[in-house]
Amino acid sequence: MSTTEMLQTDPLAQPTAYRVAQLSRDDRLFHIILAQQFDSELIETLCRLAEMIRNIADTKRGNQFLRSLLAHKRAMLYFIQPSTRTFLSFSAACQILGIPYNEVRNPSTSSEIKGETEEDTVHVLSQYFDLIIMRHPMEGFAERMAYKLNASLRPIPIINGGSGKDQHPTQAMLDIYTLLRSFEPRLADRVRPMLSGNPFHGRTIAFVGDLKRGRTVRSLCYLLCRYSGMRLVFVSPPELRMGEDITEYLDRHGIHHEECDDLNAVIRDCDAVYMTRLQDEHDKAGESKAIDYYKYSLTLEMVERAKPDLVIMHPLPRRAELDVRIDDDPRAKYWAQVRNGMWMRAAMIAYIFHTDATIIDHYQTHYTT
Numbered sequence: 001m002s003t004t005e006m007l008q009t010d011p012l013a014q015p016t017a018y019r020v021a022q023l024s025r026d027d028r029l030f031h032i033i034l035a036q037q038f039d040s041e042l043i044e045t046l047c048r049l050a051e052m053i054r055n056i057a058d059t060k061r062g063n064q065f066l067r068s069l070l071a072h073k074r075a076m077l078y079f080i081q082p083s084t085r086t087f088l089s090f091s092a093a094c095q096i097l098g099i100p101y102n103e104v105r106n107p108s109t110s111s112e113i114k115g116e117t118e119e120d121t122v123h124v125l126s127q128y129f130d131l132i133i134m135r136h137p138m139e140g141f142a143e144r145m146a147y148k149l150n151a152s153l154r155p156i157p158i159i160n161g162g163s164g165k166d167q168h169p170t171q172a173m174l175d176i177y178t179l180l181r182s183f184e185p186r187l188a189d190r191v192r193p194m195l196s197g198n199p200f201h202g203r204t205i206a207f208v209g210d211l212k213r214g215r216t217v218r219s220l221c222y223l224l225c226r227y228s229g230m231r232l233v234f235v236s237p238p239e240l241r242m243g244e245d246i247t248e249y250l251d252r253h254g255i256h257h258e259e260c261d262d263l264n265a266v267i268r269d270c271d272a273v274y275m276t277r278l279q280d281e282h283d284k285a286g287e288s289k290a291i292d293y294y295k296y297s298l299t300l301e302m303v304e305r306a307k308p309d310l311v312i313m314h315p316l317p318r319r320a321e322l323d324v325r326i327d328d329d330p331r332a333k334y335w336a337q338v339r340n341g342m343w344m345r346a347a348m349i350a351y352i353f354h355t356d357a358t359i360i361d362h363y364q365t366h367y368t369t
C-alpha cells in the first residue's frame with residue numbers, strides 16, 4: 001500500500017509502527033499520544049532529564065535558567081474532561097520552563113456552544129499556540145487531531161493528557177519514573193550514565209481494580225514491555241479484567257502475566273502494587289453498582305504483611321480502595337507520583353522543543369564535579 005492509500009484509510013487502523021512514525025519528526029518525538037512511542041532508551045533519557053530539571057530547579061539561579069528556555073512559546077491546555085493532577089502538573093511544568101499558557105476547561109464557554117466542532121476548535125487553537133495539551137473523553141481524538149495538524153499549515157505538537165478509556169501516556173511515564181526512582185535508589189546520582197542493568201528483572205508488580213477501563217494501567221503495561229523478566233499480576237473483578245489487546249501485547253513481548261482474584265494471595269510477593277479506583281464514569285447504566293469493589297482494596301493490615309521495600313502506587317484520585325492509614329508509611333509513593341509528574345512533564349515538553357541538550361549542558365557545567 002502506498003503512503004497516500006494508507007492515509008486515505010483510517011489512520012488509527014494502521015500498524016502501530018506506522019502511527020508512531022507519523023507522530024515523530026526527524027526520528028524524534030513530536031506529538032505524545034501513545035505509550036508505544038517510548039522505547040527504553042527514550043524512557044531513561046526522559047527520566048534523567050526529569051532528574052536534572054528537578055535538581056536545577058532547586059535554586060533561584062536554576063529556576064531563572066529554566067524559565068528562560070521556552071519563554072518564546074505558548075501552550076494551550078484543552079481539558080474538556082475533569083482533571084486535577086494532569087492539568088495542574090502540566091501548568092506547573094509550563095511555568096517551570098517559562099511557557100505562558102492558557103486553558104479551555106469548559107467548552108460551554110467557547111464557540112462550541114454555537115455549534116463549532118471540536119475539530120475546528122483545535123484547528124483554531126493551533127493558530128494561537130505552539131503546543132496543545134489535551135484531555136478528551138473520546139479515544140483516538142487527540143491522535144486524529146495530531147494527524148490533521150500534521151497536514152495543516154501550522155503543524156504543532158499535541159500531548160495526550162488522557163484519552164477516554166484508552167491511554168494516558170504521560171501518567172505512564174511518571175509512573176515508570178516513580179518505579180525507577182524506587183527500584184534504583186541511586187538514579188538521582190546517576191543522571192548521566194544509562195541504567196546499567198534491568199531494574200525490573202525479577203520484580204512482581206500487581207495491578208489492582210478496574211483494569212478494563214483504567215487507561216493509566218494500560219499505558220504503563222506498554223512501557224513495561226520495554227523491559228523483561230518481570231511478573232505482572234492482574235487483580236480485578238471478573239467484569240473488569242484487563243483487555244485482551246493488552247494481554248496479547250504482553251504475550252508478544254514475552255512478559256509473564258497472570259490473573260488473580262485476591263490481592264491477599266500475592267501481596268507478600270509484590271515489589272510494587274498499583275491500585276486503581278472504579279472507573280464508573282464509563283458505566284452505561286450504573287452496572288458497576290453490582291460489583292463488590294471492596295474486595296479490591298489495599299488495607300494497612302495487608303501492607304504490614306508486605307515486603308519492607310514495597311512500592312505502593314495509585315494514579316489518584318482514590319476512593320475507599322486505598323486505606324488512608326497507609327499514607328504515613330514510607331512505602332506509600334502516590335504523593336511522590338504526583339510530584340514526579342510535574343518534573344516528568346517538564347522533561348517531556350523540554351524534549352519536544354529540543355531544549356534537552358541545553359539542559360544537559362547546564363547540568364553538567366553547574367551540577368556535576
Ligand code: CP
Nearest residue numbers: 083084085086315316
Ligand atoms: N492521575 C490523573 O490523571 O489525575 P487527574 O484525573 O486528576 O488528572
